[in-house]
Amino acid sequence: MSGSYGEEAAIRLAAMDWLDNRPTPRVDFAWLSGFEFDGTRIPLMDRQRGIRKPAGMNAALAIRTTFTAPNQVPPYNDAIGADGLQRYKYRGSDPQHPENVALRRARDQNLPLIWFVGVAPGLYEPIYPVWVVGDDPTNLEFALALDEGQRFVTPGRVVDEGSRRYVERLTKSRLHQRVFRSQVLLAYEGRCAICKIRHAELLDAAHIIADGQPHGEPVVPNGLSLCKIHHAAFDSSILGIRPDLTLHVRQDILEEVDGWMLKGGIQGVHDTSLAVVPRTRAARPSKDRLEERYASFLATA
DSSP states (O other): OOOOHHHHHHHHHHHHHHHHTOSSSSBOHHHHTTOEETTEEOOSOOSSOSEEOOTTOSSOOEEEEOOOOTTSOOTTTTOBOTTSOEEEEOSTTOTTSHHHHHHHHHHHTTOOEEEEEEEETTEEEEEEEEEEEEEETTTTEEEEEOSGGGGGSOTTOOOOHHHHHHHHHHHIIIIIHHHHHHHHHHHTTTSOTTTOOOOGGGEEEEESSOTTSTTOOSOGGGEEEEEHHHHHHHHTTSEEEOTTSBEEEOHHHHHOOOOHIIIIIIGGGTTOBOSOOOSSGGGSOOHHHHHHHHHHHHHHO
């Protein structure tokens, strides 16, 4: 590889096209090691390094964040700046470390990167394209744009509250919510906790305590894998989940006469237990959060 801008841009486009056609939503190191460009194998991830700059390339190609345990807040959750942009920490404390320099070159050349975020031991959610749009040696971090529109935000610049909230919402949608969904669906083995349906396109990661509220962190014990019908019923207080993981359908809904969906899908689950819970105890729904949410449900039922 020559390290020319044209070739580096072409490698990135080819890598992202390759990821678009991946066989599974999440990827591992072994699969990522199989990427080739013009007959040359270019692994997309390093085992030991968080910033990937393949030999012969001038700028970083990918970054990585390791898996966070289900009941711990991921390191990027508190790393949104006042401008709404996501931050990514330097490698070490030396701004001139070769990996930091490689990321800076990606910024200087407006080259997109791939971000691999750990969602389970050895499994990663690919987030792409992302761009380095700011560099802060004082705080040892880069500012990232996770959306084309965010590339026009000046990092560190004071913005009005509406603009900041808009940029932050894009950040959470592109990174936090996407990774949260992956972790929750993996914990529930790709099934709805209530009806056990397996189709991923019909499943959501529901928050027990809403995002942005106290105890509303994007961690697996604050999540439930629910199909879209049961997610909507949960969010609209048609059904509640008791701290002992049994289901409570609102009384007026139990008395309603309607078609088979209401009878079997909603009324029929009253006083039953969740059909699917994570195998790992640390990933199971938080009792404290369920108590808080159930109290809210009772107040509106």
